[in-house]
Amino acid sequence: MKVIRFEIEGFLNSFRVPFFRTYHKSLLAPPKTTLIGMLCNISLKSQKEFFDILNDERVFVSVVIDKIEGKAKDLWAYKTLVTNDQRGRSVIQRDRLFASKYTVYLKITDDELFNDFYKALKNPRNIPSLGMDDELIYLKNITDDFGLEENKTQTVDSIFLDKGYKYKVKPKDITKAIVLPTFQQVPTKFIAFDKKGERVSREPVKDSVFNQVEFINCEIEFLEDIETFIDNKNNRILFY
16 A cells, blocks of 8 residues: 655635535635645646546545634625626625645555655645645655554544534543534535547536534544544544
8 A cells, every 4th residue: 555644734725615605614624625626726737637547536535634723704705797898896705724734644445646646745736726826835745655554443634525424522631722623514526527538517417515623623433343543643544
């Protein structure tokens, strides 16, 4: 099993919940689609390659929320089309996460893709960003040698997609701020090209939308046998 671990640090970031339109509510952590989009961007892969990688499941991810210092809101202006060929402008409110840090794991089943992403993380060919141009990030401590082993406790620190799992929640440190699990729907696969390879309007693949379960300063204990792992930082993770 080939796995890359790296850290992400951002100053102000926002990961829009896909099904919120009039208000850009943010997830607490970047979803799989955003992470693979960033990886394709820094390795100069095409839009078609992005959707192929996402849909054929050559990459599995796991994300641990290390910290989020706070939340803020801003107003984001964007152009809209109006009648008589005149351009209009609209404003929308957007959640912003302040000073967030994540540890990300990539389990990649394709050797060539593993090498491409590893090289791109070490030497990005584009400026790393998780979303808009003003959401730049630092990529740090990139490694593929960190002693990942089977986790025998059925307890995880990473966010995950809820696929009907049974579990219970425990706080880690009651002296620190706790965010109990929150649930937001995220798509994991998309139809974006037709059978001829022509670009079409993007829409989620049927049965590919799940709740992303996020939490801070908590741990999840599964009540069933699920394959999880632990690394040399004692992060207990579940890939999805």
